[in-house]
Structures are given as structure tokens and as C-alpha cells.
Amino acid sequence: MRHFIAYHNQKNMGYSCVDIPEPRVQTSREVEGLEGVTVWLVAGEGEKPKSYYLAAKFVASRCEANAISGSRFPHLIAGLGQLFKKSIPLAGTALLEHVRKESANFVRGFYETKEASVISGLSQRA
Numbered sequence: 001m002r003h004f005i006a007y008h009n010q011k012n013m014g015y016s017c018v019d020i021p022e023p024r025v026q027t028s029r030e031v032e033g034l035e036g037v038t039v040w041l042v043a044g045e046g047e048k049p050k051s052y053y054l055a056a057k058f059v060a061s062r063c064e065a066n067a068i069s070g071s072r073f074p075h076l077i078a079g080l081g082q083l084f085k086k087s088i089p090l091a092g093t094a095l096l097e098h099v100r101k102e103s104a105n106f107v108r109g110f111y112e113t114k115e116a117s118v119i120s121g122l123s124q125r126a
Contacts, residue, residue: 017043023058024078054088095121
């Protein structure tokens with residue numbers, strides 16, 4: 001099973017992770033062919049100090065062009081899973097620090113993780 005982590009920055013996206021209507025991620029990265037992968041959505045909200053949450057977990061079933069015309073994020077990946085919204089805080093955890101390091105402080109946005117400790121840590125919280 002392949003695992004991907006996506007980052008949702010409230011300020012950049014213009015809406016909170018609590019407003020996501022279904023398990024999905026908008027991204028600038030190509031998602032074609034990723035059906036069946038597990039996607040973990042980490043959200044960052046607020047200003048210093050920013051709060052971080054495990055906002056969703058889903059298995060991708062739709063990997064397509066984003067229907068929102070002119071979006072900075074032309075790709076959409078969505079599927080069946082769970083929306084946690086803000087119920088699973090990650091701030092101050094070793095897991096968050098590992099994900100931040102692995103993602104170059106979330107610059108990578110949507111990326112595949114092969115780190116067993118990250119996958120295990122996310123799974124334990126979901």
C-alpha cells in the first residue's frame with residue numbers, strides 16, 4: 001500500500017479544513033494513476049503559533065483535473081474515508097516534526113511517504 005501526505009494551509013487555500021465537504025485534496029502535483037493509495041491530510045491553521053491537525057484520511061478513488069476553473073491547484077484526488085476536521089491535533093508531537101522534516105516544512109505539499117514510523121504514527125492517531 002502506498003501512502004501520500006498532503007498539506008492544507010488555511011491561509012493559502014482561503015478556507016479551513018473544517019469546510020472540506022468530502023475527503024479530498026487539491027494539488028499542483030499530478031495525481032493520474034494514484035487510485036487506491038492512502039492519502040493523509042495534515043492541516044495548518046492560524047498564525048504564530050500555528051495549529052496543526054490530522055484533518056482526513058482516505059483511499060483515493062478519483063484522480064482528475066480540478067473542476068474549479070483557474071485554480072492554482074489543477075489536480076484533485078478524492079475518495080472514501082474519514083474527515084477528522086480539527087479533532088486530532090498534531091502540534092508539539094514528534095510525528096509532526098518528522099513530517100515537517102520529510103516534507104521540507106510542507107514545501108512539497110503533496111508527496112509520497114515511505115517512512116514506516118510516519119505511516120504507523122498517522123495510523124495510530126486515525
